Amino acid sequence: MGEGARVPAIIDETGLQALLGALRARGYSLLGPSLRDGAIVYDEIADVADLPRGCGDEQDGGHYRVTQRGDDALFGYAVGPQSWKRFLHPPVLRLWRARREGDELRVEAEPEGSEKYAFIGARSCELHAIAIQDRVLIGGEHVDPHYRARRENIFVVAVNCGVAGGACFCVSMKTGPKATSGYDLALTELIGDDHRFLVEIGTEDGGELLGALAHRDASASEIAAAEAVVAQTAANMGRSMQPDVASLLARNLEHERWDEAASRCLSCTNCTMVCPTCFCTSVEDASDLFGAESSRSRRWDSCFTMDFSYIHGGSVRSSGKSRYRQWMTHKLSTWHDQFGTTGCVGCGRCIVWCPVGIDITEEARAIAESETKGGAT
Numbered sequence: 309m310g311e312g313a314r315v316p317a318i319i320d321e322t323g324l325q326a327l328l329g330a331l332r333a334r335g336y337s338l339l340g341p342s343l344r345d346g347a348i349v350y351d352e353i354a355d356v357a358d359l360p361r362g363c364g365d366e367q368d369g370g371h372y373r374v375t376q377r378g379d380d381a382l383f384g385y386a387v388g389p390q391s392w393k394r395f396l397h398p399p400v401l402r403l404w405r406a407r408r409e410g411d412e413l414r415v416e417a418e419p420e421g422s423e424k425y426a427f428i429g430a431r432s433c434e435l436h437a438i439a440i441q442d443r444v445l446i447g448g449e450h451v452d453p454h455y456r457a458r459r460e461n462i463f464v465v466a467v468n469c470g471v472a473g474g475a476c477f478c479v480s481m482k483t484g485p486k487a488t489s490g491y492d493l494a495l496t497e498l499i500g501d502d503h504r505f506l507v508e509i510g511t512e513d514g515g516e517l518l519g520a521l522a523h524r525d526a527s528a529s530e531i532a533a534a535e536a537v538v539a540q541t542a543a544n545m546g547r548s549m550q551p552d553v554a555s556l557l558a559r560n561l562e563h564e565r566w567d568e569a570a571s572r573c574l575s576c577t578n579c580t581m582v583c584p585t586c587f588c589t590s591v592e593d594a595s596d597l598f599g600a601e602s603s604r605s606r607r608w609d610s611c612f613t614m615d616f617s618y619i620h621g622g623s624v625r626s627s628g629k630s631r632y633r634q635w636m637t638h639k640l641s642t643w644h645d646q647f648g649t650t651g652c653v654g655c656g657r658c659i660v661w662c663p664v665g666i667d668i669t670e671e672a673r674a675i676a677e678s679e680t681k682g683g684a685t
Contacts, residue, residue: 314515316531317507317523324382324505325356326521327465327493331426334517336463339395340428341388346374348388350395353428360385367473367546367656369665383429383497386473387655391584392427392434396458397441403591405603420457429467430491432484433476433653437584439490443647444587463513466491470499470537474546475656477669481549483653485541493518496534506534547656550672554641554650560675561633569671570629572664577610579658579666580635585651588616611635636668 319327328338340353343360353359359382366373367386377384406415430438438459445452446459469476469485478484487494492514496506506526509515526534550556580586590609595602609616612631617624625631643651652668659667 314509316526316534317509317518318526318530319505319507319521319523321356321382321503323521323523324495327517328353328355328426328428330517330520331463331465334424334463336424336426338426338428339392341383341385343374347372348374348385350388350390350392350427356382359383359429364471365473367475367660369475369659369667370662371474371665372660379499380503381470381497381499383467383495384471384499386469386471386476387431387434387657389582389657389661391582391655391657392430392438393441393584393586395425395427396438396462397445397452397455397587399608401454401606403604403606406601408600418454420453422457422461424461424463425458426463426465428465430464430487431467431469431655432487433478433481433655434584435464435466435487435490436481436483436653437655440585440647440649440651440653441587443649444585447647463517464491464493464510466494466510468494468496468534468538469541470497472541472544472546473656473660475659475667476545476654477547477549477656478654479542479545479548480551481650481652481654486538496537498530498533498537504530506530547654547659547667547669549640549652549654549669550676553672554644556672556676556679557637557641560679561637563675563678565671565674565678566629566633569632569666570627572666573612573628573632574663575612575628575631576663577612578661578663580610580612581608582657582661583639584653584655584657585639586610590616611638632666636671640668640672 338353339350341348341360342351342353342358343363348360361380361382362377363385364375364377365385366375402418404415404417406413445455466487468487491510494508498504588609588611589606591606593604611634614623625634639651
């Protein structure tokens, strides 16, 4: 991390294109933001032309729209419906396949991923989410080999947020808007007479790559301008989370607010699907009609489904209230007991992509206010 002490560099749009080309030449597949189906999603990109130039977004509870900014910003949005989780912890992963060949049964384990991915445009909250999944999936005694293989082969080009979404609350979670760790290179986009990017180095690999590109040292005024971009974003968060929310929820497990939230919740699983840290999965077996081949696959699952907590005799969490409470208290409270950190990074996706706009920051605020007023717990 000593590389981060270097004076930040400045590159222009041509330099950004050169950066993408250098990563591609080193064998990385480029994954970055692009505009598709009315949303800014993460997908394979080839060059700067694939980035969502001039696009912003409008976000609130149950509401998302791509907007036009009126400038040439390439990273002028908050976050979209997808996270980098889908590349590190895929939605569907075949674990093994078995084939009958004559009198023999041949079983083949799914090879661990060998793809080299360069994440272009990762935000600070998303880097914190990756760090959280690292603790869950490779930080303990039982390691997910597929996640580990993918995780070891990524190069991260982070982008410090120049705009806060209406549902963002990363400041109150201490996860943004400036990237402080987990990246190889971090960009701050400076929009003005000249379109420039201030570049900070996070690793030796990042320093080596930048050293091979045309760049110059940032001036004091450019460093100050980049700091001002981040400061303005931090001052314009759309939401905030209650302080000490873990203990707040732990002492209010029977609060009447859980019933109110459950009356609106559709148990659609959207919040868990868009969450960058949720990791729950189920396992499915399949076979062909001839009985000659079978396979086992792992798929994303959700604590909002009845089957997820099913054991002999029925589901442990049969009510919407119990499922919503399980999700929110695990994410914000009991995650600390399991993994030593919160499970939430304040990206706001669960608020934006909830069809009825249930807002975890509002739920926590309502419970906290009831304590202040001496309400029911």
